[in-house]
Amino acid sequence: MERTTLDLWVGLFVLAGLGALVFLALKVGNVGAFDTNKTYAVSANFENIGGLKVKAPVKSAGVVVGRVGEIRFNSADYEAQVVLNIGAAYKFPKDTSAAIMTSGLLGEQYIALEAGADNTMLAQGDSLKITQSAVVLENLIGQFIYGKTGEAGKSAAPAQ
Amino acid sequence: MLDGVRKLGQHSIDGVWRLGVAMRLFALTLLHSGICLRRPQLVMREIFTAGVLSLIIIVVSGLFVGMVLGLQGYETLQKYGSESALGSLVALSLVRELGPVLAALLFASRAGSAITAEIGLMKATEQIAAMEMMAVDPIARVVAPRFWGALISMPLLAAMFSAMGIMGGYLVGVVLIGVDEGSFWSQMQAAVDFRQDILNGVIKSGVFGVAVTGIALFEGYDAPPTAEGVSRATTRTVVTSSLAILALDFVLTAFMFRGA
Numbered sequence: 001m002e003r004t005t006l007d008l009w010v011g012l013f014v015l016a017g018l019g020a021l022v023f024l025a026l027k028v029g030n031v032g033a034f035d036t037n038k039t040y041a042v043s044a045n046f047e048n049i050g051g052l053k054v055k056a057p058v059k060s061a062g063v064v065v066g067r068v069g070e071i072r073f074n075s076a077d078y079e080a081q082v083v084l085n086i087g088a089a090y091k092f093p094k095d096t097s098a099a100i101m102t103s104g105l106l107g108e109q110y111i112a113l114e115a116g117a118d119n120t121m122l123a124q125g126d127s128l129k130i131t132q133s134a135v136v137l138e139n140l141i142g143q144f145i146y147g148k149t150g151e152a153g154k155s156a157a158p159a160q
Numbered sequence: 161m162l163d164g165v166r167k168l169g170q171h172s173i174d175g176v177w178r179l180g181v182a183m184r185l186f187a188l189t190l191l192h193s194g195i196c197l198r199r200p201q202l203v204m205r206e207i208f209t210a211g212v213l214s215l216i217i218i219v220v221s222g223l224f225v226g227m228v229l230g231l232q233g234y235e236t237l238q239k240y241g242s243e244s245a246l247g248s249l250v251a252l253s254l255v256r257e258l259g260p261v262l263a264a265l266l267f268a269s270r271a272g273s274a275i276t277a278e279i280g281l282m283k284a285t286e287q288i289a290a291m292e293m294m295a296v297d298p299i300a301r302v303v304a305p306r307f308w309g310a311l312i313s314m315p316l317l318a319a320m321f322s323a324m325g326i327m328g329g330y331l332v333g334v335v336l337i338g339v340d341e342g343s344f345w346s347q348m349q350a351a352v353d354f355r356q357d358i359l360n361g362v363i364k365s366g367v368f369g370v371a372v373t374g375i376a377l378f379e380g381y382d383a384p385p386t387a388e389g390v391s392r393a394t395t396r397t398v399v400t401s402s403l404a405i406l407a408l409d410f411v412l413t414a415f416m417f418r419g420a
Contacts, residue, residue, distance in 0.1 A: 003201070010204050013212045017316025020323035021362070027345070028251050028326060029354040057350070 039085040040124040041069060044098045044111075049080045050134025052100055052109045058084050060113040065090040068111065084111060086122075093118040097130035109134060182378040185299075189307050189377065192300035196308045202301075206309025210271040214317060217266055222321035225258060226250060226328025233329075234337055243333075244343035248351030250329030255352060255361045256417065259322030261409050264368035267314060268401040272376035275306055276397040279380030280390035303381065307373050314369025315362050322361065360416045364409065371408055372401045 049071065058066035066086035074081045086092070095116030102109050122128075196203045233249045279302065282288050291298045326348075333339045352358065376397045383393035 006204060006208050009212045010207045014316065017319055020319040023323045024255060024319060024358050025354055028348055029352045029358050
């Protein structure tokens with residue numbers, strides 16, 4: 001085969017391969033969604049984080065504004081300490097509250113931020129004061145059964 | 161009884177011997193790779209025969225694998241009412257496993273066998289000996305360019321396989337069955353991580369590329385210079401490299417995705 005046609009084919013091949021990689025990176029993966037340099041870290045304590053995992057999304061009004069950076073157990077007050085990396089473009093008031101929510105019935109867990117009304121904004125290293133733990137299904141079922149037996153006891157009492 | 165033990169010993173010694181010869185050839189190939197920089201045209205030719213000519217089989221099988229994943233994934237996911245997760249299912253299974261592994265298996269049978277047969281035949285027709293007579297190092301002239309050509313082609317082919325597979329899954333899932341397009345792509349993007357999934361897939365295909373070409377070159381170089389010897393070496397290339405790919409895939413997966 002002539003040298004120039006061979007070079008052309010190899011060039012096209014390499015271009016197609018790199019194109020496939022770029023397609024995978026941009027369209028399939030989430031590269032560039034959050035630059036780790038352009039975030040600020042905020043911590044929040046939760047009594048129970050349920051099934052929250054590192055890299056879970058942090059959403060506000062349903063929009064992803066950051067990711068969970070780190071999850072630690074704080075042995076001083078027996079609570080879970082979660083570090084949230086929030087995109088620098090998103091500013092939240094100091095009294096913003098965080099809650100652990102589940103997307104869908106069996107979906108992944110994420111942290112929902114509800115903006116407060118304070119005038120000062122959150123900065124690197126701040127912590128969120130108002131938090132709401134994850135709903136644990138077993139506890140819910142327990143409460144439900146406990147409530148049922150309580151009701152049964154009440155309705156049974158006047159009959160005697 | 162004693163004969164059996166003796167045979168076992170003979171096979172073991174033979175195996176270790178062959179492994180040593182293969183490693184020596186591998187080290188020599190790396191040592192003589194300088195020629196690939198001095199004469200890139202040699203590598204170009206090998207990228208053409210190993211990569212460009214494997215393109216059609218890779219693209220077509222990638223498309224079909226993706227389409228089957230789309231169909232089967234939809235069948236199972238719709239039982240749980242989560243067809244919107246089809247995108248992440250197709251993308252994760254392709255990028256992490258099926259892309260690198262299937263592309264490498266196809267590459268072993270399409271390009272690996274060709275490399276073995278070519279070098280084996282060069283040896284059988286005494287072209288290698290002729291090169292040595294002319295003071296041309298056959299490892300630098302024949303083996304090293306093939307090694308680098310195939311090694312460069314492999315990750316590119318695997319990336320194309322994965323990309324085509326995702327397009328196939330999109331075609332069946334979104335265009336034919338009617339899964340919501342937005343949730344197909346957004347769930348995929350939420351699930352696939354660039355470093356964790358895509359880069360690890362590329363690393364995997366690079367390792368497979370080294371294994372497949374290493375085995376193919378060794379089998380070709382080691383083949384007895386007869387018609388039967390070359391045919392046996394070609395068969396062994398495909399069998400050994402397929403087994404090596406699957407075993408390596410398990411090891412790499414255990415390291416890369418443990419606890420992720």
